[in-house]
Amino acid sequence: MENINTHTPQVAVSQHISSYKLLFTVFAGLILLTILTVLVSTTFTFSVSLAVALALMIASTKALLVAYYFMHLKYEPRFYKWMVIVVLALFTFFVIMLTIDYFTR
């Protein structure tokens, strides 16, 4: 009987190794951004909206760092980066439309 294994990936899997130095640098960056988030929330007490907006921007930066380095997006083909960009675009559209609705009611 012919043994056919058709369960073979079409794309070759490429290997990459991130240095500890890079990973710890990114980790330190994430800790600093966390501290910054706390500082923003205590400094901008006169405007909750501003504090929330700044906190969201910092959180988005942290998410990008995690995706780019810890989830290895940096090493993926351009196609996968475009997938992430499309998702971010969709999310941005959601936020824009909700904002339009809220401010024009």
Next chain:
Amino acid sequence: MTTTIAQPSYLEGKKGLFSWIFTLDHKRIALLYLYAIIAFFLVGMTLGLLMRLELLNPGKDLVEPTTYNQIFTLHGVIMIFLFIIPSIPAVFGNFFLPLMLGTDDVAFPKLNLLSWWLYVLGAVFALATLVFGDGPADTGWTFYAPYSVKTGTNVTMAVMAAFILGFSSILTGLNFIVTIHRLRTPGMGFNQMPLFAWGLYATSWIQLLATPVIGITLLMIVAERVFGIGLFDPSIGGDPVLYQHMFWIYSHPAVYIMALPAMGIVSEIIPTFAQRTIFGYKAIAYSSMAIAFIGYFVWGHHMFTSGMSGPAAIIFSVLTFLVAIPTAIKVFNWVATLYKGSIDVKPPLLYALAFIFNFLIGGLTGLVNGALAADIHVHDTYFVVGHFHYVMFGGTGFAFFGALHYWFPKIYGKLYNIRMANISFAIFFIGFQLLYFPMLVVGLMGMPRRYYDYLPQFHVPNVVSTVGSWILATGILMMIANLMVAYWKGKKARKNPWHGITLEWQTSSPPPLHNFDKMPEVNEKGPYHYKNAMDQ
């Protein structure tokens, strides 16, 4: 090509209950889904028949108003979350995607089994609402706040059911995306993929990206009910319109989770029964992606009367009309494929043609709903119920049963009685029109939806509709009986009874455990190049 000894089919392998409920074979998992989904469809259909029976006459006939609300909610939850959303991807996607791609399984077989178990767990939660607490939710399947936050019925358990079922859907979508990217047989590029695979690919992206939004939203309902956090209830600082935004950000793309695989099936059936190369392959394939993409931007058209702002409503109305373009591209291409084809009118083709007919009515009535001014008049009337059922049941439902007739010989290796299939289709189709067309009429006359009672002037169309529900149920039961008889006593099916040329027809009926006894041959000129099809 190497001649090989045929392996036993996937049905002849291990026996016993455990060999099924813990199987990692995509074909057996597909059948687990099939039996569960058909069972829930019959439960949902029974609830629908009860609703139609209550509406046979004005006033109370059968059930109390609250019970009626609970029946239509459970009908919606079962039909949406347990039937239509999983139906085609989970059954026919699971069974045929690896076969059509020429591979031996999906990328993550264990994840696939987990999806099915999550489906079962979600179903248990949905049905448990019947026996726990104050009975099933009475909110409608949309769980609109603030009522869903305040009602004493079992909303928490119902939304948890939808939450769990969402995970099942996400895992299936993830599995299909990776399978399509990584496991296509050598020589099969994206543009050599069958159009059903394209439909599943577009659907999977929606499952993966949109479903988490409903998951979070439903958890917020639970948080508000259990902890009193003011998210959606205005009396404690929440915003009910925010709930509708978040609900429809998922639930409108979910309409395309339901419709896109159905369109993929029609794209398979039509070239096979016209024995003709499909017209506009790339246009159909890319329009699936376009529908999935544009579908993300139109959710607000469900909210024109909700209190959403005027400028936002105008933007959503304009975007809504854009979806009609790729949908129309598909319809024109299907019709063009039939033109001058060697048409063989068999039951699967009848279902595919019924899909086009019903989907056209559903789509065109959708334009009425998408137009801002017209929607003000028809919103929350039976016109919307009619439109929705023409799209979902007349579209996806017919495509599901069409697929069942198309691939039944491949799945079970048996042929059904064609004459009985034609008769049951005719009864099903006539019953469908009698059931749902009067809803469009009474909707335009002003009959509101979600009430167990109505004014006397709506009586005649409601009688027609209820009689239609009996005819439809008769057709469906005949169809299922015909297929069950075929399973037990049907003639043995040949490898390729319809002369199809996509890869699933190159293997035996039913397929062996590892799908192919020899490497399938990919047609370099595309999956629907029919020149020598009759020679096979």
